[in-house]
Amino acid sequence: MLNKCYGKAAIIMLACLLVLVGCLSLTIGQIDVPFQSAAAVLMQQLGLPFLQDVSLSKEQLAVIWYIRLPRMLVGMLVGGALGISGAVMQGIFSNPLADPGLIGISAGAATGAVVAIALGEAASGMLAMPAFALCGSILAVCLTVFLAMRNGKIPVMTLLLAGVAVGMLLGAITSGILTFMNEQKLAQYLFWMVGGLDYRRWEHVYLAAGPVLVGIFIMLLLARHLNILVLGETEAKAVGMPVLKFRMGLLFVAALTTATSVCVSGNIGFVGLVIPHMMRMLLGPDHRILLPASALGGALFLVFCDCLGRTIIAPAEVRVGIMTAILGSPYFLYLLRRMHKSVF
Amino acid sequence: MAQAVIQVAQLKIGYGERCVLKDASFSIGAGEIVGIIGCNGAGKSTLLKTIRGLLPKQGGSVSYFGKPLEAYADKELATKIAYLQQHVEVGFGYTGKDIVMAGRYPYMKWWERESEEDERLALACMEYTGTADLAERPVTEVSGGQKQRILIAKVLAQQTPIIFLDEPTTGLDMVYQEEIFRFAKALAAQGKTVLMVVHELNLASKYCSRILLLGEGTLLADGAPLEVFTEELLSRAYKADICVERDEVNHNLHITTRMSEEAQSREAALLKRICS
Numbered sequence: 001m002l003n004k005c006y007g008k009a010a011i012i013m014l015a016c017l018l019v020l021v022g023c024l025s026l027t028i029g030q031i032d033v034p035f036q037s038a039a040a041v042l043m044q045q046l047g048l049p050f051l052q053d054v055s056l057s058k059e060q061l062a063v064i065w066y067i068r069l070p071r072m073l074v075g076m077l078v079g080g081a082l083g084i085s086g087a088v089m090q091g092i093f094s095n096p097l098a099d100p101g102l103i104g105i106s107a108g109a110a111t112g113a114v115v116a117i118a119l120g121e122a123a124s125g126m127l128a129m130p131a132f133a134l135c136g137s138i139l140a141v142c143l144t145v146f147l148a149m150r151n152g153k154i155p156v157m158t159l160l161l162a163g164v165a166v167g168m169l170l171g172a173i174t175s176g177i178l179t180f181m182n183e184q185k186l187a188q189y190l191f192w193m194v195g196g197l198d199y200r201r202w203e204h205v206y207l208a209a210g211p212v213l214v215g216i217f218i219m220l221l222l223a224r225h226l227n228i229l230v231l232g233e234t235e236a237k238a239v240g241m242p243v244l245k246f247r248m249g250l251l252f253v254a255a256l257t258t259a260t261s262v263c264v265s266g267n268i269g270f271v272g273l274v275i276p277h278m279m280r281m282l283l284g285p286d287h288r289i290l291l292p293a294s295a296l297g298g299a300l301f302l303v304f305c306d307c308l309g310r311t312i313i314a315p316a317e318v319r320v321g322i323m324t325a326i327l328g329s330p331y332f333l334y335l336l337r338r339m340h341k342s343v344f
Numbered sequence: 345m346a347q348a349v350i351q352v353a354q355l356k357i358g359y360g361e362r363c364v365l366k367d368a369s370f371s372i373g374a375g376e377i378v379g380i381i382g383c384n385g386a387g388k389s390t391l392l393k394t395i396r397g398l399l400p401k402q403g404g405s406v407s408y409f410g411k412p413l414e415a416y417a418d419k420e421l422a423t424k425i426a427y428l429q430q431h432v433e434v435g436f437g438y439t440g441k442d443i444v445m446a447g448r449y450p451y452m453k454w455w456e457r458e459s460e461e462d463e464r465l466a467l468a469c470m471e472y473t474g475t476a477d478l479a480e481r482p483v484t485e486v487s488g489g490q491k492q493r494i495l496i497a498k499v500l501a502q503q504t505p506i507i508f509l510d511e512p513t514t515g516l517d518m519v520y521q522e523e524i525f526r527f528a529k530a531l532a533a534q535g536k537t538v539l540m541v542v543h544e545l546n547l548a549s550k551y552c553s554r555i556l557l558l559g560e561g562t563l564l565a566d567g568a569p570l571e572v573f574t575e576e577l578l579s580r581a582y583k584a585d586i587c588v589e590r591d592e593v594n595h596n597l598h599i600t601t602r603m604s605e606e607a608q609s610r611e612a613a614l615l616k617r618i619c620s
Contacts, residue, residue, distance in 0.1 A: 222454075239446055241419075
């Protein structure tokens with residue numbers, strides 16, 4: 001009972017922190033916009049009857065509404081998607097080191113993106129590259145699952161190994177295509193590879209919002225079943241769970257959610273791995289608490305890293321994919337060191 | 345005779361192409377404690393898993409309460425049979441109560457949460473198996489015996505008329521071993537049917553009401569412990585010379601292996617070479 005209240009309180013606290021970091025993200029940057037003006041932009045644009053009398057410069061309006069707000073929203077969506085998908089993957093595989101990238105999602109997305117660039121499709125519209133990347137990652141996941149499937153079962157170790165193999169194969173294809181590209185296209189690819197939130201527009205928000213929010217909703221709905229799935233295949237079957245159905249369903253939803261987020265922001269490492277672990281250590285293994293906490297924590301971490309990346313060497317910017325890795329890898333190494341402890 | 349709880353006919357089991365056991369037919373009624381015994385690799389656990397529907401069978405039929413295994417939905421079957429597997433690895437710091445609550449899964453619709461009634465029942469099961477104080481402790485931190493008792497509480501929380509236990513006493517000290525058999529006996533007295541894979545023949549002879557002896561690729565014998573535990577049958581099943589002594593005072597059986605003189609002298613010669 002105590003745990004439940006503690007968990008709920010922690011989730012409310014995370015939500016409050018997320019709002020706080022969101023405000024921070026709107027107000028900091030090269031152009032100084034006071035908090036009141038930022039809030040006024042939101043109110044006026046959304047047509048809410050508050051702060052209508054605050055006068056705003058054109059510049060302030062443009063910065064908040066067209067640059068910082070979509071950037072922040074994409075950050076929240078991507079962070080939330082990566083956090084919760086990571087927690088779900090670790091649960092599906094009963095493996096604390098499982099990560100959305102492990103079953104070929106990132107490699108597939110990269111191959112899709114590089115194909116889009118090579119074909120010149122990337123220049124034809126803002127959404128061409130995300131669309132190619134999404135197709136690539138879904139194909140990669142399907143290939144991985146197909147390779148690992150044996151008599152209607154997916155052995156975890158085989159799946160992870162198949163994921164590594166598919167990742168390597170796609171990596172080779174990506175590198176192969178890259179060697180034939182000119183410098184301008186190479187730069188375009190590199191820019192996409194290092195995940196970032198800069199130049200994210202409302203189009204990106206619209207693209208990501210649907211799949212990510214629906215995915216998060218479905219995963220939250222199935223959280224209790226994940227608690228059973230984690231006990232292992234036989235144990236779950238013994239209490240009457242159709243294991244394959246749930247595993248495939250959750251895997252598909254987590255993969256699609258991750259793939260969508262990779263498409264709009266490029267590869268952002270460590271959120272899907274580190275955040276679920278951190279939340280598990282703080283709040284325990286119950287997925288009904290862990291999943292919402294991982295979604296909120298992921299969003300919080302990503303937007304925070306983005307704020308940090310924007311200010312740390314201003315006016316230049318450290319891209320958020322680099323920031324998460326810089327902050328995430330030491331923590332991950334620390335986790336590895338204490339792996340023999342009871343958490344695993 | 346009352347309707348059979350478990351009815352198995354002409355069952356053939358194995359992995360892939362390989363057949364482990366065939367022509368197994370038996371029927372078990374309510375309130376029986378049936379021990380499955382046999383040497384390593386005789387197919388004891390495979391038999392249990394197959395009739396639970398966790399492994400595909402190669403032939404024959406299995407039915408519960410007159411209804412074929414295949415006709416049961418996953419959850420419905422889980423309200424009939426609880427299954428304790430041999431090795432349960434629980435990671436991620438799940439607590440004893442989390443494990444026991446899993447036993448309530450088959451009773452919930454997919455969108456439902458555990459009710460307070462479920463929670464009370466889970467705690468009662470833990471209290472019965474003496475693990476109530478471990479409810480909030482991660483399972484990774486408890487001893488083997490404590491973990492096994494938590495898992496038995498989970499099996500109880502499933503509230504099934506049939507209970508399958510796959511080597512429930514492996515790795516436990518003798519106090520815990522006997523305790524598990526006592527639990528089984530108390531449950532059978534309540535009308536539950538217990539089917540368990542056993543290695544400890546002495547305990548099996550004391551607690552089981554019936555023994556299924558597997559050997560020579562089939563069901564070698566089926567009957568009361570005194571009928572099955574004969575030197576001839578056991579020696580055939582275990583492919584070794586086995587000696588059965590009956591304790592005249594309290595009618596317990598003492599089962600030991602005997603070595604042929606030839607083997608003894610060969611071993612002595614080898615030992616001499618190793619230790620010299």
